[in-house]
Structure formats: structure tokens, C-alpha cells
Amino acid sequence: MGTLRLVVLDTALSEGQALIERQQLQLLEVATPVIKLWDGIVAVPLIGTLDSARSQVVMETLLEAIVEQHARFAILDITGVPTVDSLVAQHLMKTVAAARLMGAECVVSGIRPAIAQTIVHLGLDLGTVVTRASLADALAYALHELGSGIISPATGGAGPR
Amino acid sequence: MSEHFDRPASAHVPVLRLGDVLLVTLQGDLYDSAAQQLQEDIGATIATSGVTGVVIDISGMEIVDSFLGRVLAEIAAQSSLLAARTVVAGMRPAVAITLVELGLTLPGLRTALNTEAAMDLLARTGPGSGDGPFAAGHP
Amino acid sequence: MPTSAGVEACLPIRSDMDLVWVRQHVRQAASLLGFGLVEQTKLVTAASELARNTLVHGGGGRMDSARVTRNRAVGLQLAFCDEGPGIADLEQALSDGYTSGGGLGMGLGGARRLVHEFSLESTVGVGTTVTVVSWVSAPPRPREEF
Numbered sequence: 108m109g110t111l112r113l114v115v116l117d118t119a120l121s122e123g124q125a126l127i128e129r130q131q132l133q134l135l136e137v138a139t140p141v142i143k144l145w146d147g148i149v150a151v152p153l154i155g156t157l158d159s160a161r162s163q164v165v166m167e168t169l170l171e172a173i174v175e176q177h178a179r180f181a182i183l184d185i186t187g188v189p190t191v192d193s194l195v196a197q198h199l200m201k202t203v204a205a206a207r208l209m210g211a212e213c214v215v216s217g218i219r220p221a222i223a224q225t226i227v228h229l230g231l232d233l234g235t236v237v238t239r240a241s242l243a244d245a246l247a248y249a250l251h252e253l254g255s256g257i258i259s260p261a262t263g264g265a266g267p268r
Numbered sequence: 269m270s271e272h273f274d275r276p277a278s279a280h281v282p283v284l285r286l287g288d289v290l291l292v293t294l295q296g297d298l299y300d301s302a303a304q305q306l307q308e309d310i311g312a313t314i315a316t317s318g319v320t321g322v323v324i325d326i327s328g329m330e331i332v333d334s335f336l337g338r339v340l341a342e343i344a345a346q347s348s349l350l351a352a353r354t355v356v357a358g359m360r361p362a363v364a365i366t367l368v369e370l371g372l373t374l375p376g377l378r379t380a381l382n383t384e385a386a387m388d389l390l391a392r393t394g395p396g397s398g399d400g401p402f403a404a405g406h407p
Numbered sequence: 408m409p410t411s412a413g414v415e416a417c418l419p420i421r422s423d424m425d426l427v428w429v430r431q432h433v434r435q436a437a438s439l440l441g442f443g444l445v446e447q448t449k450l451v452t453a454a455s456e457l458a459r460n461t462l463v464h465g466g467g468g469r470m471d472s473a474r475v476t477r478n479r480a481v482g483l484q485l486a487f488c489d490e491g492p493g494i495a496d497l498e499q500a501l502s503d504g505y506t507s508g509g510g511l512g513m514g515l516g517g518a519r520r521l522v523h524e525f526s527l528e529s530t531v532g533v534g535t536t537v538t539v540v541s542w543v544s545a546p547p548r549p550r551e552e553f
Contacts, residue, residue: 167445170361177381204373205364210357210380235375297430300423300459331430331448333455334517362448370452370517 131160139165141172148249149178150242154187162198169202173211180249181206184242186217196231203236212237212252216245281306283313289321289390290314290352291383295328303339310343314350321390322347325383327358337372344377353393354378355386413439414474414483420458421467429458429470433485436472440483441543450483450541453521456514457487457537465489465535475540482523482542490534497527 139161142150149172151165165183173181183199185191191199203213216239218226226233239245250256281302284291290313292306310322324340326332332340344354357380359367367373380386414436418429433454437447454470461468468489475484494500501516515537519525524540 166365167361170364173381174361177385179381179385201365201368205361205368208364208367208374208377208379209359209361210382210385297427299427330434331452331455333452333459334514335455335459360448362445365445366448366452366521369449369520370456371520372517 139168141168143172143176143178144182144246145250145253145255147176147178147253148180148182148246149173149176150182150184150245152184152187152242156190157188157195157198159194159198162195162202166198166202166205170205170209173206173209179211179253180214181211182214182216182242182245182249184217184245185215185222186219186242188217188222191218191222191225193229193231196226196229196233200233200236212249214239214245214248216240216242281309283309285313285317285319288319289323289387290317290319291323291325293325293328297330298336300335303336307339307343307346311346311350314347314352320352322352322354323380323383323386323390324354324356325358325386326356326363327360327382329360329363332359332363332367334370334372337367337370337374341374341377353390355380355389357381357383357386414472416470416472418470418472419467420461420469420487420489423462426455426458426462430455432472433483436474437483437541440474440481442483442541443544446541446543449521450485453518453539454485456518456521457485457539460514460518460537461487461489461491461535464494465491467491468534477542480542480544482540484538484540486536486538488534488536493531493533493535494527494529495531497529501527 139151139153142152144150149169151169151172153165157165169181169183172178183202185199188195199215203215206213214237215233218238218240237248239248247257281292281294281298283306284293290310292310313319314322322343324343326340329336340356344356347354355378359379378389380389416432416436418432419425420429430451434447434451437450442450458470461470466489468487468491471486471488473484473486475482501519515527518537518539522539522541524538526538527535528538529535
């Protein structure tokens, strides 16, 4: 009786495992939208845990978008990423390096204070990667580099025409 | 050798001159010897013509291995000694991912999305400006 | 289900022209087996590095390519053999930045990162064989059948 229960439990568990693996694959496809923010600027808001397989999908999707949109800037926003370990940092660095080889610059935004602390504690060197606190700051940086900017009508003086 | 290999490899790569810029378009597969020949041709052309920029369009390359990566880096370094700046344009995403995985990030190399952006980059930075890709980048 | 036709081959590696044949064969075989574009590019690049290694350090040799299966997964296996001087220090040969030729020292170690499985057998004075395998989609994990 005990053995039978174990076998049933085991079967149920492995079926559950198979279902989870299928759903993980499906999630990979849908969880990586690339958004065009401006002419020449694309962004990927990352939400949830980044593992090796997902990082690969993110990298490929972002690089394809750079080609399609003729983007000189790509923003990786990690506001929704709960933790950054050395593996995730390494994937971010790889994406930045690949984008640079293609002629685009990557900006990593949304690094929360806790994550910044973790990165420092782990002794990770983000080196040449351009980072900004928020997506808005990253967009402002990219616009500035492209030679344009956003001026609010009140302070900028130019009213709507 | 075998009839289903229908894409011949390039044995010679032409170097075109457009004003102050040399334009080189790499396509298909490349013999190692052709890559080395190209490196010599570019050096000789810069020395005799006094151009200030070199654009290498690799959008037609399906792979770049460490050999070709080294050749590109050396062309850039050698052109720099002859006072010309090199921009590698149009690297495909799959090629970029592979190069990074291979461990070749080519940090000293200037890059652009396509030849137009490369020409733009050369015009923006102007001859004689610093070495950084965005040095003196304000119009 | 793809068959072995167009995948199985034994190509000589004697000159830099042979490197072109090796790359084109691997591209075609990987495409036939259903590898995605990025995986194809990684495989062709790895093959190019290893074939050049065979040519430059092994004094020439050959590449055998074959379709392999494991637990219903399909993969491409490439073996590069030479009868050259062999490698005395495997550890050193695989480390990044180590070079005995004129390259950037990324050949062996770099190629290892581009494939799923990598094995190197070398006997000093006898020769070297590098065998690599990549699987279509993810590398198969041993798992019970349901």
C-alpha cells in the first residue's frame, strides 16, 4: 500500500514537472517585449528572475530589434528583476558587448539600491557598462547622445504651435 | 569538390575609395589568405592616398571567427598608426553573440549599425579627434 | 525526422581552402538537422576554430561529421583529427589567451564555449582528436519516460 502511494506520488510529481517545463518554454517566448521608445532607441523591461535560457532569449530578441529599428541605443531595464547574481551580471555584460559589436550602445537602468549593494558586495565589475537609476534617466541619456532632448513647454518657453 | 557547395569563397576583396573614406565590403566566406591580402591592401592604399577613414561592411558575413576578428582588429590598429579611423559596420546579431561567447569583444574597435551610420560616425568625429568612439561627438 | 544524408561526411583539412569547405559543410549539416540561426553560427565558428587548429598545429588532418541521437534528442557531432605533435599541457592549451600560433589564443577554449559537449584526446608524438557535440534546442537531460 505504501509503495503504491509512493509510485502514484512519484508519477504525479513527474507529470507536474513536465507541465512546468512546458510552461517555462512558453513563458520564455512571451515575457520579452522590446519597446521602441524613440527613433533609434529601444528598451526591454525585464520582469522576474533571469536564468541562463531566458537571458539567451532576451539577448537574441534585443539584438534583432536593434537591427530592425536601426537603434543606436538599447535600454535594459531591470527594475522588475528581484536579484542580480554573478551569472545574471555576466549575461548583462555579454548582451552589452554583443550590442556594441553591432554598433549600438546598451544602457542598464532600474538598478535598485539593494541590487547596487549586492553588485558591490559580490565584487562584480560592470566595467564599461553605462548605468542609470531609472528608465527615464536612461532615455534622457540616450536622447542627449542622439542630439535631441525633451523640453517641457513651461520651462522651455516654446509654446505649442 | 562537391556540387552542393554553391557559394564560392572570396579570393580577393576590392577596396573602394569614396572621397576621404575607403569602403570595403566583405561577403560570403573568406579565405584566410584573402583576409591577410586585404590587410596589406588597406595599409598600402591609406599610405598612398591619405584617406582619413576606413569602413568595413561585414553585413554579408555569416560568421566571424577569431582569425578574422584578429585581422579586423589589426586593420584598425594599423590604420590608426597611418592616421585613419576604422569603423566595422553591420555585424549580424548571431555573429555578435558568437564572438562574445568566443571571448572576443574587440574593445578597441569602432562599430556602427550599417555603412551609412559608419560614414556618419566618421563625419561626426572628424579627422584628428581623439580615439574614443564618441569623442568630440557634439555637432 | 532528418536523416544522416548531407550530414555524414569526412572532409580533409590540408589548406585554408579546406577551411571554407568545412565551414560550408557544417552550416549545411546544422541547418538540415534543424539548428536555429544562432546555434548554427556558433557551430560553424567552433568548427572554423578547430579546423584551423588542426591545420596550423596538427599539420593538417580531417573532420568527420555525424548525426547523433540521445533520448530522442538529435545532435551534430564533429571530430577533428590530426597526426601532429600532440598537446603536452591540455590545461594550458584550453586556457584563454594561451597561444602557440599567431592567433588571439581563443581557439580551443573559445570553441569549447560555443558547443554543448567538448572532448580532447591528445598523445604527444601521435596526434590530437577534438570531438564536439551540439544538440538541437537544449542539451538533453537524462529523464524518465512518462
